[in-house]
Amino acid sequence: MPPFLVNFAQLHQDFRLPEIESLATLEGIPLKYDPATYSNESPFVTVELPSVADAQRLVRRAILGPDRDIVELWAEATSLPDLLAKIKEMPEQSNLYKTCSFKFMVQAFGSTISQADQVALIERFAFMGCEGPINLKDPDVTFVYFEDYGNHAEKGAPTPENPQRVFFGRLIASGNRKLVTKYDLKKREYLGITSMDAELSLVMANQALARSGSLIFDPFVGTGSFLVTCSHFGAYTMGADIDGRQIRGKDSKSIASNTKQYGLAGWVLDNVVSDIAHHPWREQPLWDAIVADPPYGVRAGAKKIGHNPKIKPPATALKANGEPRYPQTIPYEMSDVIVDLIDFAAKFLVPGGRLVYWLPTVTDEYKPEDVPGHPLFRLIANSEQNFGKWARRLITMEKIRGPPVVDNTGRRVAEGSYAPPSDPAHARFRERYFEKADGVRVVRTGED
Numbered sequence: 001m002p003p004f005l006v007n008f009a010q011l012h013q014d015f016r017l018p019e020i021e022s023l024a025t026l027e028g029i030p031l032k033y034d035p036a037t038y039s040n041e042s043p044f045v046t047v048e049l050p051s052v053a054d055a056q057r058l059v060r061r062a063i064l065g066p067d068r069d070i071v072e073l074w075a076e077a078t079s080l081p082d083l084l085a086k087i088k089e090m091p092e093q094s095n096l097y098k099t100c101s102f103k104f105m106v107q108a109f110g111s112t113i114s115q116a117d118q119v120a121l122i123e124r125f126a127f128m129g130c131e132g133p134i135n136l137k138d139p140d141v142t143f144v145y146f147e148d149y150g151n152h153a154e155k156g157a158p159t160p161e162n163p164q165r166v167f168f169g170r171l172i173a174s175g176n177r178k179l180v181t182k183y184d185l186k187k188r189e190y191l192g193i194t195s196m197d198a199e200l201s202l203v204m205a206n207q208a209l210a211r212s213g214s215l216i217f218d219p220f221v222g223t224g225s226f227l228v229t230c231s232h233f234g235a236y237t238m239g240a241d242i243d244g245r246q247i248r249g250k251d252s253k254s255i256a257s258n259t260k261q262y263g264l265a266g267w268v269l270d271n272v273v274s275d276i277a278h279h280p281w282r283e284q285p286l287w288d289a290i291v292a293d294p295p296y297g298v299r300a301g302a303k304k305i306g307h308n309p310k311i312k313p314p315a316t317a318l319k320a321n322g323e324p325r326y327p328q329t330i331p332y333e334m335s336d337v338i339v340d341l342i343d344f345a346a347k348f349l350v351p352g353g354r355l356v357y358w359l360p361t362v363t364d365e366y367k368p369e370d371v372p373g374h375p376l377f378r379l380i381a382n383s384e385q386n387f388g389k390w391a392r393r394l395i396t397m398e399k400i401r402g403p404p405v406v407d408n409t410g411r412r413v414a415e416g417s418y419a420p421p422s423d424p425a426h427a428r429f430r431e432r433y434f435e436k437a438d439g440v441r442v443v444r445t446g447e448d
Contacts, residue, residue, distance in 0.1 A: 013040035018381035100140035110149030208289035224255035231267035306330035370424035
């Protein structure tokens with residue numbers, strides 16, 4: 001398969017490969033690359049794809065990569081003279097575009113190239129003998145030259161005089177980062193304090209393989225950020241939340257007004273008031289994907305429906321004015337939320353369906369085995385967004401087709417899920433979060 005150079009956005013680096021791999025799965029495109037050649041410190045990675053058409057399909061809805069382009073890679077070297085020598089050995093390649101209108105792009109990572117130096121670099125490729133007219137707006141072909149100086153500035157180190165690597169090729173396609181602007185929270189009518197930003201919501205939609213006709217559910221819907229981004233790609237979406245006020249909104253602003261704002265009313269089906277442990281769904285494989293940002297319990301402790309022994313239950317289900325009473329709620333420990341979420345997904349996802357959710361953790365206490373598993377799932381990706389003392393991880397799991405996977409980790413089984421160690425970094429997250437913020441460690445005595 002021919003090589004292509006992917007130029008990723010240099011942000012959310014831990015999410016870039018999982019997103020591009022998910023898009024390859026979604027499009028049914030064989031994708032090959034050497035993991036040893038990839039680094040979070042560089043935007044470049046070489047991949048192998050069957051064809052140019054497949055490269056275009058791969059990136060047409062990419063959010064994190066490519067930032068600018070995917071390039072049909074003609075040559076790679078450690079210096080410009082070596083690169084030019086390689087290109088001169090393949091005249092048949094440039095002859096294909098000899099009479100086409102064209103333009104050259106010169107870009108650098110980790111450094112800047114002045115306009116005069118860009119022109120000088122372009123002139124080094126004069127031997128290609130391009131006879132067509134120069135067209136800077138809409139050329140038949142765009143040739144791209146990249147210089148990679150490394151990520152020295154972020155480390156406080158001086159930028160090297162010469163690039164570490166150079167690349168040359170033909171521009172094939174660009175990613176779809178314009179969607180980040182379209183769904184920017186600053187432009188959205190209805191927001192909450194926990195509304196997920198557009199960029200990561202779109203990445204989650206790609207991880208969930210949101211596509212035309214798929215059915216996707218958000219069990220902690222809040223203000224509906226995930227419904228919007230998944231429906232953008234043609235999925236039918238539904239949500240649920242224990243707090244009906246979030247769903248209904250206020251002053252004519254609600255989830256419904258957001259879907260109307262983006263013209264998605266035909267794809268966002270409805271929302272219900274329920275929690276993950278008490279819901280109206282008949283147990284059967286139903287959803288193609290479940291996307292979720294479970295309550296971390298930082299701003300307010302997470303809750304679920306249950307009898308609160310400190311409060312006398314009401315005598316009737318209706319208020320005096322005939323309105324229904326909301327059921328009582330009890331605290332919902334973060335680790336229990338995650339186990340219940342995975343068990344819910346095991347019951348209601350179709351085979352091959354995906355669970356994509358955020359897992360908050362204490363950074364210096366996190367261990368890979370903290371992530372709960374399940375015999376019906378395989379882990380697809382575990383990507384960290386680090387905030388210093390705490391982080392959140394985007395966990396992507398896929399429901400397997402066929403018999404359950406046998407647990408070989410020795411971890412105990414709880415409600416079907418492989419429970420993590422007794423004190424994972426997301427357990428008692430609210431307590432741990434404020435411990436880190438205050439610099440005080442609370443010693444537990446075992447008395448709850």
